[in-house]
Structure formats: C-alpha cells, structure tokens
Amino acid sequence: MSDLRVCVSGACGKMGSEVVRAIAKSEGLVLQAAVDFSNVGMNIGEIAGTKDNIKIQGNLKEVLESGNIDVVVDFTNHKVIYENTKTVLQMGVPIVIGTTGFSAEQVEEMKALCEEKQVGALWATNFAIGAILMMEFAGKAAKFFNNVEIIEYHHDNKLDAPSGTSLTTAGIIKEIRKSHKQGHPDEKELIQGARGADYDGFKIHSVRLPGFIAHQEVIFGDLGQVLTIRHDSMNRESFMPGVILGCKEIVKKKAFIEGLDKLL
Numbered sequence: 363m364s365d366l367r368v369c370v371s372g373a374c375g376k377m378g379s380e381v382v383r384a385i386a387k388s389e390g391l392v393l394q395a396a397v398d399f400s401n402v403g404m405n406i407g408e409i410a411g412t413k414d415n416i417k418i419q420g421n422l423k424e425v426l427e428s429g430n431i432d433v434v435v436d437f438t439n440h441k442v443i444y445e446n447t448k449t450v451l452q453m454g455v456p457i458v459i460g461t462t463g464f465s466a467e468q469v470e471e472m473k474a475l476c477e478e479k480q481v482g483a484l485w486a487t488n489f490a491i492g493a494i495l496m497m498e499f500a501g502k503a504a505k506f507f508n509n510v511e512i513i514e515y516h517h518d519n520k521l522d523a524p525s526g527t528s529l530t531t532a533g534i535i536k537e538i539r540k541s542h543k544q545g546h547p548d549e550k551e552l553i554q555g556a557r558g559a560d561y562d563g564f565k566i567h568s569v570r571l572p573g574f575i576a577h578q579e580v581i582f583g584d585l586g587q588v589l590t591i592r593h594d595s596m597n598r599e600s601f602m603p604g605v606i607l608g609c610k611e612i613v614k615k616k617a618f619i620e621g622l623d624k625l626l
C-alpha cells in the first residue's frame with residue numbers, strides 16, 4: 363500500500379510541528395502539505411527541523427482542491443476548528459482533529475456530515491495512551507465514589523479552559539456518577555471562581571502556568587479516604603503514537619469518532 367499523504371493544519375504550532383516531525387519518522391505516512399496562517403511561503407522543514415521541502419500554505423481549502431491529500435491532521439485553535447472540519451469533510455477528506463473546543467451541537471453536526479459524505483473523522487481531546495487510561499480508570503472509580511473534583515494543569519499559552527481532556531473525563535464520570543451538587547449547601551465564594559467551574563454538581567479547576575505541558579488529576583473523596591488518579595504528559599511526543607495511529611485508522615472509517623480509545 364502506498365504511503366498516506368498527510369496535510370497538517372496548524373503546522374507551525376507547538377503540536378503541528380511535532381506532528382510534522384512524527385510523520386518524518388513514521389512508516390506509511392508522508393507529509394504532503396503544511397497549512398498555517400503564519401509563516402506562509404516558508405519551508406516547513408526549516409520550522410519543524412525536518413528534511414521536508416514543502417512551502418507553508420495559508421488556505422486549507424485550496425490545498426484540498428489539489429486533490430492529493432489522503433488525510434488532514436488539525437491542531438489549530440478552538441476559534442477555527444469548526445470551520446476547518448466542515449471544509450475538510452465537505453470535500454470528502456478524512457480528518458484527525460486534536461484541536462479542542464467543539465461544542466456538543468457542533469459534534470452532532472459533524473456526525474451528520476460524516477454520515478452524509480461517508481467519510482471518517484476522529485476527534486480526540488487527548489492522544490496520549492496514559493491519559494486515555496486515566497479517563498477509563500476515572501470512570502471505574504466513579505462507580506464507587508460519588509464525590510470528585512478534577513484539576514487540570516496546562517502551559518499558559520493554552521487558549522481554552524477547561525481543557526478538552528477534563529471535559530471528556532467529566533462526561534465519562536457524569537454517565538456513571540449519581541448526579542448531585544457536591545460541597546456544603548451553604549458554601550460561599552469569597553472571591554468569584556474560587557471553587558472552580560461547575561459540571562453536573564462537581565468542580566473542574568484549570569491551572570495555567572509556564573512549565574506545564576498537559577497534566578490532570580481526578581480526585582475522588584469518601585469517608586476517610588481519597589483516591590487520586592493522575593496523568594502527566596512531559597512533552598508533546600507523548601501524543602504522537604496516537605496521532606499516527608489515528609491517521610492510519612480513520613481513513614478506513616466512515617463516521618465521526620470521538621476519542622482515540624474507540625480505535626484501540
């Protein structure tokens with residue numbers, strides 16, 4: 363089988379350039395195009411530190427119209443991911459989406475579009491295998507612990523809060539945990555936001571500091587005991603085996619798939 367020709371959207375960003383490096387080291391994938399609205403016209407190889415000799419282009423639709431892209435990988439930002447995904451799917455091209463920030467309504471719309479166009483899309487809020495296990499373990503613990511809080515830690519350039527991973531984790535817990543409002547009924551925030559964001563009666567806290575990459579603790583509490591499930595991505599390479607697997611698998615699918623775990 364010939365190599366899958368990949369277009370990386372957001373190729374100059376922290377994740378996008380890591381994907382470019384991962385493709386260069388991978389078997390079965392080749393970088394065909396690099397899209398970013400910064401550095402247009404420059405060589406992506408110079409930016410990502412690879413041997414690729416591909417000029418960065420600014421318009422994703424124009425790249426897809428060239429007709430030689432087998433799969434798009436998108437790591438841009440929450441403001442553009444909806445439009446980008448629509449553009450790619452409408453042209454019948456499979457997509458792996460790492461960008462976080464889809465709303466529930468947008469996910470439903472994308473599912474319908476995949477069905478209509480008979481094309482695959484993978485949206486994974488976290489591509490690290492350890493993070494997928496953390497979410498699975500959190501779901502298991504939620505059967506036995508009815509009180510939980512999530513603390514997620516990211517670098518201070520992250521634009522969306524709470525993180526996509528924390529929202530995915532919260533969704534898994536919500537399915538299992540008996541819904542109720544946690545904490546003291548009379549508790550009062552002396553400074554607004556002190557108790558974090560509310561999700562189905564439990565709290566999500568977002569820390570943004572230089573030094574962090576992507577980390578999360580899911581803390582369950584009960585009488586006389588606390589269970590903490592923690593995952594740390596020490597660098598962005600931790601996400602790459604998942605992204606490469608996602609590309610290879612999503613081209614075989616014809617549906618919108620939420621979560622890398624569905625492909626493992």
Ligand code: NAD
Pocket residue numbers: 371372373374375376377378397398399400437438439440442459460461462463486487488489490520576601
């Ligand atoms: P970043 O800001 O470093 O990179 C984003 C890149 O997208 C930039 O180069 C920017 O110029 C480009 N861009 C923005 N709008 C564009 C557009 N309309 N067209 C083309 N390019 C555009 O961000 P990052 O740290 O690389 O993160 C990117 C996304 O990935 C975020 O949503 C982040 O939350 C998410 N993320 C997901 C995972 C995961 O495992 N799923 C892991 C880390 C980060």
